[in-house]
Amino acid sequence: MEKIRITRDELYSPGPLLQGIMDLAFDESCIMDKDGYILHCSDSSPLIWNRPNEESIGRHITELDSASPYPQLLATGEAVLGKMHIINGMSCITHMIPLFDQEDNIIGAFGVIIFRGIEKLKRLMRDNSFDFDTKSKALYDQLSRAEAHYTLSDFIGISPAVQEMLRFAQKVAVHDYPVLIRGETGCGKEIVSSGIHTASHLDGKAPFVKINCTAIPSTLLESELFGYEKGAFSGAYSTKLGKFEIAGTGTLLLDEIGSLDPALQSKLLRAIEEKEFERVGGNTLIPLRARIVACTNSNLEQKMRDGEFREDLYYRLSIAEINIPPLRERREDIPVLIDYFIAKDALDISFTPEAMHLMQAYDWPGNVRQLRNFAAKMDLLERKRITEDAVRHALGIPDEPAVERSPIEDRMDHFEKQLIEQALLENGLNISRTAQALNMSRNTLYARIRRLGIQVKKHLR
Ligand SMILES: Nc1ncnc2c1ncn2[C@@H]1O[C@H](COP(=O)(O)OP(=O)(O)OP(=O)(O)O)[C@@H](O)[C@H]1O
Numbered sequence: 194m195e196k197i198r199i200t201r202d203e204l205y206s207p208g209p210l211l212q213g214i215m216d217l218a219f220d221e222s223c224i225m226d227k228d229g230y231i232l233h234c235s236d237s238s239p240l241i242w243n244r245p246n247e248e249s250i251g252r253h254i255t256e257l258d259s260a261s262p263y264p265q266l267l268a269t270g271e272a273v274l275g276k277m278h279i280i281n282g283m284s285c286i287t288h289m290i291p292l293f294d295q296e297d298n299i300i301g302a303f304g305v306i307i308f309r310g311i312e313k314l315k316r317l318m319r320d321n322s323f324d325f326d327t328k329s330k331a332l333y334d335q336l337s338r339a340e341a342h343y344t345l346s347d348f349i350g351i352s353p354a355v356q357e358m359l360r361f362a363q364k365v366a367v368h369d370y371p372v373l374i375r376g377e378t379g380c381g382k383e384i385v386s387s388g389i390h391t392a393s394h395l396d397g398k399a400p401f402v403k404i405n406c407t408a409i410p411s412t413l414l415e416s417e418l419f420g421y422e423k424g425a426f427s428g429a430y431s432t433k434l435g436k437f438e439i440a441g442t443g444t445l446l447l448d449e450i451g452s453l454d455p456a457l458q459s460k461l462l463r464a465i466e467e468k469e470f471e472r473v474g475g476n477t478l479i480p481l482r483a484r485i486v487a488c489t490n491s492n493l494e495q496k497m498r499d500g501e502f503r504e505d506l507y508y509r510l511s512i513a514e515i516n517i518p519p520l521r522e523r524r525e526d527i528p529v530l531i532d533y534f535i536a537k538d539a540l541d542i543s544f545t546p547e548a549m550h551l552m553q554a555y556d557w558p559g560n561v562r563q564l565r566n567f568a569a570k571m572d573l574l575e576r577k578r579i580t581e582d583a584v585r586h587a588l589g590i591p592d593e594p595a596v597e598r599s600p601i602e603d604r605m606d607h608f609e610k611q612l613i614e615q616a617l618l619e620n621g622l623n624i625s626r627t628a629q630a631l632n633m634s635r636n637t638l639y640a641r642i643r644r645l646g647i648q649v650k651k652h653l654r
Pocket of ligand 1: 376
């Protein structure tokens, strides 16, 4: 692939080359600087990011798309082409292309979504109800956008733990307490937080604003959250609203709250308790009306013990604490989730009972996200009926699951080995005589020698 070379000036104010590339791109595109901060977005970008371009510019790409291949591009210096991943709940195919200066240094990157809402497209193609030659982009956009927000009923699961969790979330939704949602990565925290928002703002008008506390350096995070006044620091040319204000009477989702800087934790606690805050560099109190929902997959108890997370903030947030159990603790949900993803993502596969059994025995460290991606991967293999072997292979499960051994078993093996080696030496390494002395058959002795890894030849020296 030919390298795209531009000057630094062109990166910051795109000339005909970059502008042309952006205009030609079929779907949303953006340009970021060397550090991954977004400089420009195409006009259609708000449809995928769910926010106006002014709000996307200046943000780190991983804040908008946590699975962005940008770090990979930076590490390898190579374009990442045709990557399929999920952005804002939609399956997309993306290209990420490095931009070089004349000295061959990477000075930025061009990211483009070449297709989104793949599941919709597949479904529509399958039932032939849509003529793609006369595709109406407006309809297509509308279809894709509807998926960006969840309700609590989008959280699929029949296990008692999930049913109980959903009942609690529904109850919590009608209050305006802060909510703390905990669970391992990929277990559905975003669905629950978005579902709580939807359940508590039935008219669908209040904003749902997200911020990822790990993706933004803490120096910037403060002004992202609280906003700043004109002149608060050099570069603050105009007053900027923070997320608390942008969320209005809606919901502010603080993702990865466990990584929030301790100084900001205090400021957040104050804002929640006093229901008001000040912009950076400001002295006017602004009311906090948004409901705070915080998510985390970190061990907050450990962080509190290590002095990294404030206990008072934890107690304030945990009045309504929702714990989403990992998938391995609700294995009965696996077949239901698989059926759901087969329908939702229009997958043309089914699993044999043995395959499903193996999937239910597997621990899914990446939880439901991993399960969903796994199903999509099996679909790409183009084998319709997925067998146990295919699952074993795809998940890297060893053929014979290693048998757990206790320390006692290890010691017994050790003694047995010593005993057999001793008997072999006493009987001149003669297998028949050794077997007789140990009161076992030759075959049994051979089997034990093999199992215990005894090297008879070693004793000949
Ligand atoms: N119970 C569920 N029902 C349907 N889809 C689910 C469920 N749980 C998770 N998913 C799907 O799994 C993927 C990951 O979910 P989500 O982003 O909500 O996880 P998360 O807990 O917020 O993860 P992370 O901590 O890594 O951000 C999404 O595609 C989501 O649609």
